[in-house]
Amino acid sequence: MPVAAAHVAGIVEELAPRRLAEEWDNPGWQLGDPRRLVKSVLVALDPAPAVLERARELGAELVVTHHPLVFRPLKHLRLDLPEEALAAAFLNAGIAVYSAHTNLDNAPGGTSDVLAARLGLEKVEVLAPREAEKLYKIVTFVPPEHVDAVHRALTAAGAGWIGNYSHCSFQVEGTGTFLPLEGTNPFIGRQGVLERVHEVRLETIVPAPKLGEAVSRMLKAHPYEEVAYDVYPLARAGQTYGLGRVGELAEALPLAAFAQQVKEALDLAGLWYSGDGGQPVRRVAVCGGSGASLAGRARAAGADVLVTGDVKYHEAQAARLGRLAVIDAGHAGTENPVITALTAHLKERLAAEGVQVSAYLAPPERRFC
Ligand SMILES: [Zn+2]
Known part of the structure; x- marks a missing residue:
């Protein structure tokens, strides 16, 4: 089943988030239509003429490259200038180009x-090191029978990773109190009656870029009308980029x-x-x-x-x-391995949709003789 080119770009960005790119860089969409349906993807180091040729042979609608096609803002698209003619050739062939450059580095x-x-x-x-990921601790209080669902929701949003361990959390049982006031519709208890309920304090960590998603999924999975939760910034840094x-x-x-x-x-x-x-x-x-x-x-x-x-x-x-x-x-010799790795990542993630993913490994840039 074909997928939108933008969906493929999203999978590349799971590995190489755009925010990790250097300021001078121009990763992301180079040309073409992100809405275009894609059945075949070619991964290559450069958006080179040989890559365009291979993409045509394969019937690939999208080429994912490491080096961007467009570096400086284009003022024209002249067919007498080789780099611009190459961009036009990709457009004419209906082949989109997307790049992950310093964000992949x-x-x-x-x-x-x-x-x-x-x-x-x-x-x-x-x-x-360029930056270390900021970490937050997220804590919420859940009725015991809903702990697993809330924990699953947090994990699905990318919370709870410590090194190569996923689903990390701490859970301790205790007593929560609340008094539902006028206009409330409490999941437990009645308006005007002070409630004492058995709850689990569920805590886990989440990297800054995933905090918003984690809170929103946690709120959705939580049974309470008003969810009590805390978010603490941590002095300890996460992954280094x-x-x-x-x-x-x-x-x-x-x-x-x-x-x-x-x-x-x-x-x-x-x-x-x-x-x-x-x-x-x-x-x-x-x-x-x-x-x-x-x-x-x-x-x-x-x-x-x-x-x-x-x-x-x-x-x-x-x-x-x-x-x-x-x-x-x-x-090319030192960057071809990441092309192989990126191809494997896309292949694995697109296998279910039956999208073909191929690699084009760059020949050596200099010949020895
Ligand atoms: Zn390079």
Whole structure:
């Protein structure tokens, strides 16, 4: 059953919320009609001519890319300018383009997390934290027989997650009191009579972006006419978002051997590295795409090596002065893994609707000869 293109975009944003994008970025809808019905989606790194061609072959109505098609505000759509002609070609083919760029880079489970996992890193942390999620505690008082329904409603809204544990809550029984006044229609008790009722105090935590939804679902599931609930801001931060990751290999390896491993793990024809091939590496910083600017962060985090793409001569030299080895595995080489991951995420979520999801992995941007 076809789904609206906007529905597919919503699934991408579960993984890469738009609010995580950098200010200068332009993720989201690039062109086309979000209401368009979609039976086939192509996921790719770039909105390139070869991707348009593949989308046509597949009959895909929507292309989801990592790199946006439109960066600067367009003042015209001229067919004699290659980038604008490409946008027009997508429009002419009736193929919509939607992008998840720095929001995918900054997200947990995004570009650099997938790269870190592909390279077998453990104890992975964010290299350049951008923001930590604000957490709230939500507390409500429920008759015992309705606790499960209210708890389910809160969980469905994204409350109750601690690390990889869902449905986290605390429940304690007690006595609630209330006096229904004139004009009320109480679920329990009568107007003008002080009631003492057996209730459960149900408490759980919820990240700031999901608070509104959690409160609204909780109110809907709660049987009372006037629901007593509290929302407390917590000093403890939730999930950290940001660029790059740093983690550890299970055991130290000489740099040359690790570079070989990276080449194989990323399925590359080749890569280059700077540093002494015999130097041991154990702590590894990664950043999918162009991450040479994170060299200082990588050093500060105690990394022996930074794996990224697009490293310039002077950036590698400067890193070397700071005793940081650098592996340049290419921009596409370090970002293709997240295309595979995003494809798998969409495939899983769209399987029930029978929507086809395919990946187009970018060929290396530079040829070795
Ligand atoms: Zn990139």
